[in-house]
Amino acid sequence: MSTETAPVTHDTPDADAPALAPAEADAPAHDHATHGYSPAKAEYLRRLRRIEGQVRGIARMVDEDVYCIDVLTQVAAVTKALQAVSIGLVEDHLGHCVVDAARQSPEAGAEKVREASAAIARLVRS
Amino acid sequence: MSTETAPVTHDTPDADAPALAPAEADAPAHDHATHGYSPAKAEYLRRLRRIEGQVRGIARMVDEDVYCIDVLTQVAAVTKALQAVSIGLVEDHLGHCVVDAARQSPEAGAEKVREASAAIARLVRS
Amino acid sequence: MSTETAPVTHDTPDADAPALAPAEADAPAHDHATHGYSPAKAEYLRRLRRIEGQVRGIARMVDEDVYCIDVLTQVAAVTKALQAVSIGLVEDHLGHCVVDAARQSPEAGAEKVREASAAIARLVRS
Amino acid sequence: MSTETAPVTHDTPDADAPALAPAEADAPAHDHATHGYSPAKAEYLRRLRRIEGQVRGIARMVDEDVYCIDVLTQVAAVTKALQAVSIGLVEDHLGHCVVDAARQSPEAGAEKVREASAAIARLVRS
Numbered sequence: 001m002s003t004e005t006a007p008v009t010h011d012t013p014d015a016d017a018p019a020l021a022p023a024e025a026d027a028p029a030h031d032h033a034t035h036g037y038s039p040a041k042a043e044y045l046r047r048l049r050r051i052e053g054q055v056r057g058i059a060r061m062v063d064e065d066v067y068c069i070d071v072l073t074q075v076a077a078v079t080k081a082l083q084a085v086s087i088g089l090v091e092d093h094l095g096h097c098v099v100d101a102a103r104q105s106p107e108a109g110a111e112k113v114r115e116a117s118a119a120i121a122r123l124v125r126s
Numbered sequence: 127m128s129t130e131t132a133p134v135t136h137d138t139p140d141a142d143a144p145a146l147a148p149a150e151a152d153a154p155a156h157d158h159a160t161h162g163y164s165p166a167k168a169e170y171l172r173r174l175r176r177i178e179g180q181v182r183g184i185a186r187m188v189d190e191d192v193y194c195i196d197v198l199t200q201v202a203a204v205t206k207a208l209q210a211v212s213i214g215l216v217e218d219h220l221g222h223c224v225v226d227a228a229r230q231s232p233e234a235g236a237e238k239v240r241e242a243s244a245a246i247a248r249l250v251r252s
Numbered sequence: 253m254s255t256e257t258a259p260v261t262h263d264t265p266d267a268d269a270p271a272l273a274p275a276e277a278d279a280p281a282h283d284h285a286t287h288g289y290s291p292a293k294a295e296y297l298r299r300l301r302r303i304e305g306q307v308r309g310i311a312r313m314v315d316e317d318v319y320c321i322d323v324l325t326q327v328a329a330v331t332k333a334l335q336a337v338s339i340g341l342v343e344d345h346l347g348h349c350v351v352d353a354a355r356q357s358p359e360a361g362a363e364k365v366r367e368a369s370a371a372i373a374r375l376v377r378s
Numbered sequence: 379m380s381t382e383t384a385p386v387t388h389d390t391p392d393a394d395a396p397a398l399a400p401a402e403a404d405a406p407a408h409d410h411a412t413h414g415y416s417p418a419k420a421e422y423l424r425r426l427r428r429i430e431g432q433v434r435g436i437a438r439m440v441d442e443d444v445y446c447i448d449v450l451t452q453v454a455a456v457t458k459a460l461q462a463v464s465i466g467l468v469e470d471h472l473g474h475c476v477v478d479a480a481r482q483s484p485e486a487g488a489e490k491v492r493e494a495s496a497a498i499a500r501l502v503r504s
Contacts, residue, residue, distance in 0.1 A: 059174040091369035102354035117343035217495035228480035243469035300437040
């Protein structure tokens, strides 16, 4: 039995990013209230709750001795869902934090690019 | 902040696979009570609960506006943990279901190999 | 026997890329002579020649009936080497083309980020 | 500029594989002439030659300063082609070497499963 819930596609957040409050103008990339993903925060939370439920579903499958291959199919689906979250986070990070830093100064841009590249490398290798 | 819990290695289960009940003799690979992962069921459940907690932790990070890169680091860690679960499941499946089928007949073995290969392909591509 | 012939789609892009019109001189991210990877071009060429040699080595292993697992180990090594090339190209692209575009205008930055994110998504999924 | 020189580790098996001793004639999974992929050898060689040509094409793209994103697209395509080769090799290996070993004895099967699982883990992580 493969519950096989959720092929879990979902295409990146997006949406009507709310305009940034004026106060944030001077520290665009690091303040507490806004990060790349902030405009789509509710959407990310919704996706993560869903993934959490899927992991719980896999535990249930194991507990109920569902056939190995069906468990594996579901693990692959959740892995893909997590990767989709990462890809969304990377895009949001590049579009906000990295672009903002680049507009501040070439050095700030270079620093953020180095950091983002290391994170992308971890994703590609994960 | 990356809790970065759990490198989650896990050295495959294995262990003293319980003897199959007589009734199961004729369908060793599909009965309800034993699958490849059955001997290590408690261990898989423990790992899955931990992954579930890590996903919940990522949602909390997003909710608290933790810096994008730290969220990404944690997502990559959970992705790796899920892959480790898959790899364990594949090994258990090959070692039990596939080997048992091969010992029944070449045809049964070939059938299980086809199915396992498709699952492995989904993993490699996920 | 796995017919499994060639998912290997994709036939290389273009080649005969049309020469860029002179008018493009003022578009810093697109001119013929400099791309993100240009400063490290010799190094990329060196790595790609090496990968080419490794692929040839794998063909030789298959031709000489080397044990499957040893062939697989080598294929995994080459896959990793290619991923390392991609990661380098992404970093160079972000650090040059994307940062330059962001410094031109927010719109140009956003456009390059979209394009880069799509490429990163292809890598993470490949 | 990404120094990022060559993670490209991988220490090739290659070469000087010692000739197999005649005594091994009775070990069906290890003799020189037949491995899992042997029946499809010509097909694998064809695919590997094609991948070799694609890698050469990527070097040409870099040499001719083709736009980064187009180079990346092509690298992702070649990575996928290599993964498809690996998946085929795994399937052939399971269907021949592993099934044959399992039919010899449970111990021989278990040994091959361990080895195959380690190779699959390298693929999933590559």
